[in-house]
Each structure stands twice: as C-alpha cells, then as structure tokens.
C-alpha cells in the first residue's frame with residue numbers, strides 16, 4: 001500500500017475561479033480577456049491538467065517555458081499563448097512563429113533579434129514596461145529607442161503594452177505605477193492593447209482591466225492579499241493535500257517532540273504523527289502551532305517538520321487516532337492560513353508540492 005499522502009485537484013473549482021476572474025472585470029466596458037497564468041506547472045497543479053480543465057473557457061494561457069508552450073500546442077490547444085519572460089535566444093524565434101507564441105519583450109536586443117530573424121510571419125509581442133517593479137521591462141529613457149525600433153521593423157504584429165504591479169496587494173497600491181505607465185504610453189495609438197492586472201489588481205482594482213488581465217494565484221483558490229481571505233472573493237481551493245495519522249504517541253510533561261526538541265509538552269499530550277514532511281513539499285520552517293485538520297477538526301503541528309513526517313496535537317481530539325484523515329491545506333483549511341503561519345505565501349506551498357506526492361483529480 002502506498003503512503004497515504006495524496007493531493008486532490010478540484011478541476012471544477014479551477015474553472016469556477018477562472019470565471020470569477022472574468023466576472024470581476026466584466027463591468028469595465030468591453031470585457032477584458034484573461035490569460036490563465038499556468039507557469040510553474042500551473043502553480044504546482046499540473047500544466048496539462050489545468051490547461052485541459054480550462055480549455056473551453058480560457059481566452060489564452062500564459063507561461064514561461066518554450067517547451068511547455070510547444071507541449072500545449074502539440075496537445076491540441078489553439079488558444080493564444082503568452083511567454084511571460086519572452087524568448088531567450090534567436091533560436092527560440094522560429095518556434096514562436098511556428099507555434100503562434102507571443103513573447104514578452106523586455107530588452108531592446110530582443111527587438112533587434114526579431115528584426116534580424118526574417119520570420120515568415122509578423123510576430124505579435126507584448127512590450128513590457130518597467131513602471132516600478134524593477135524586475136523586467138523598459139524604462140522611460142529606453143522608450144525612444146524602442147519606438148524607433150518599432151518604426152523601422154516590419155517584423156512585428158500586434159504590439160500590446162504591459163506592465164506588472166509590485167504592490168497591488170499592499171498599502172502602496174497601483175496609482176503610482178499607473179501614473180508612470182500612462183506617461184510612458186503617451187503618444188501611442190489608443191488602439192494599442194494593454195495588459196496590466198494580476199490577481200490582486202483584478203480583485204481590488206478592476207478598473208485596470210483594459211484588454212487582457214493575467215490572473216494567477218486566484219485561479220488556484222489562493223488569496224493575493226494578507227488581509228482578505230480567498231473565500232471572501234468566492235474563490236474555491238483547488239489543491240487539497242491529504243494524508244493520515246500513522247502513529248500516536250502518549251507523552252508526559254517535559255517530553256519533547258521531533259528533531260531538536262523544539263516543542264516541549266507542558267502537560268500529558270497525545271501526539272499524532274502524520275505521513276507528510278518537507279520532502280512532500282510541506283514547509284520545513286512551519287513552526288509549532290501551524291494549523292492542520294485531523295478528522296475534520298482543527299488542531300496544530302508540534303515541533304520541527306521532518307523529511308517524511310510531522311507531528312500534531314491530538315490531545316483535544318480523543319476520537320482521532322491511527323488512520324484518521326488529515327488535511328494539510330485545501331478544503332476546510334485555506335492554504336493561505338498555513339502559509340501565513342509558516343511565514344510564506346500559498347504560491348510557494350502550491351509550487352513546492354513534491355513530485356513524489358500522488359495527484360488525483362476530483
């Protein structure tokens with residue numbers, strides 16, 4: 001019998017969440033189209049699985065790897081595909097043209113490469129503007145060169161202007177970046193499509209929707225906000241990580257639990273040992289007190305997370321014992337809550353799900 005750990009992926013929830021993204025921006029004039037952001041193996045949920053589940057609703061897919069994009073095309077997906085980090089070398093451009101992929105362009109050399117490539121089709125691009133994230137994209141002083149290159153190049157198809165918000169989920173918001181974006185956009189044709197919004201902006205600033213939005217974490221039922229949970233936006237968890245109790249220890253006051261003995265019992269306790277550890281993707285840095293569900297009841301972890309196991313408190317759950325079902329995160333226990341207890345975000349929990357964990361679709 002395999003270890004009892006299993007990740008369940010709720011495909012109906014994924015579709016539901018995508019439609020929430022669409023409806024969140026539906027009231028903003030011409031409804032925006034939505035790239036389903038499926039990078040990082042669909043945030044750990046499985047690229048092909050997620051793409052298939054969304055196939056008849058998704059306006060397009062956004063991801064990073066050329067190889068993954070080509071795999072989608074080979075599997076028959078015909079929607080537009082956006083390469084969020086663009087292309088990496090001229091040799092990638094043939095595939096972009098052949099498979100109809102749209103690269104994000106963030107360095108002037110990439111525009112030169114497209115012009116030099118003599119592609120059989122005009123290549124549509126997303127032009128990434130750096131409005132304050134300072135990760136990828138053109139700065140205002142680079143724009144004259146960009147505009148010159150666009151004027152002299154006949155190799156390009158539709159040019160979409162994009163930027164990425166650094167603090168749509170936080171107190172500083174988006175106004176400061178929007179201001180910079182509008183200044184950089186001045187003089188561009190109004191017909192030039194625009195794509196700005198990630199999940200946080202879709203939910204909090206739907207007026208930024210424009211032509212295309214780029215929902216990521218919200219598709220998977222995670223909240224982009226530390227101060228608002230996913231359920232408050234009617235988002236449903238997609239990944240639920242299940243396991244079982246595989247042993248129970250009765251300990252007396254003064255006994256410690258796990259490596260390093262970081263948790264010490266102050267009174268007699270029942271300790272459940274769960275078949276899940278950091279080699280399954282559970283965060284090793286989750287401290288004692290991280291929430292966990294045992295037999296549907298909320299309790300907390302105890303001591304350090306080991307490679308294959310972690311401990312939890314069964315003292316208040318006398319009916320729980322060996323074989324009791326455990327939910328590490330997902331249905332009944334938001335991944336955001338577990339992530340917050342562990343000092344991280346649900347994005348990281350989902351992406352870290354280990355390959356050794358069997359996945360079932362529900």
Ligand SMILES: Cc1ncc(COP(=O)(O)O)c(C=O)c1O
Pocket residue numbers: 037084164197198199200214215216217218224
């Ligand atoms: C360019 C870009 N757009 C959209 C997203 C989706 O962001 P989120 O998962 O916060 O919705 C990301 C994710 O990092 C991104 O890099």
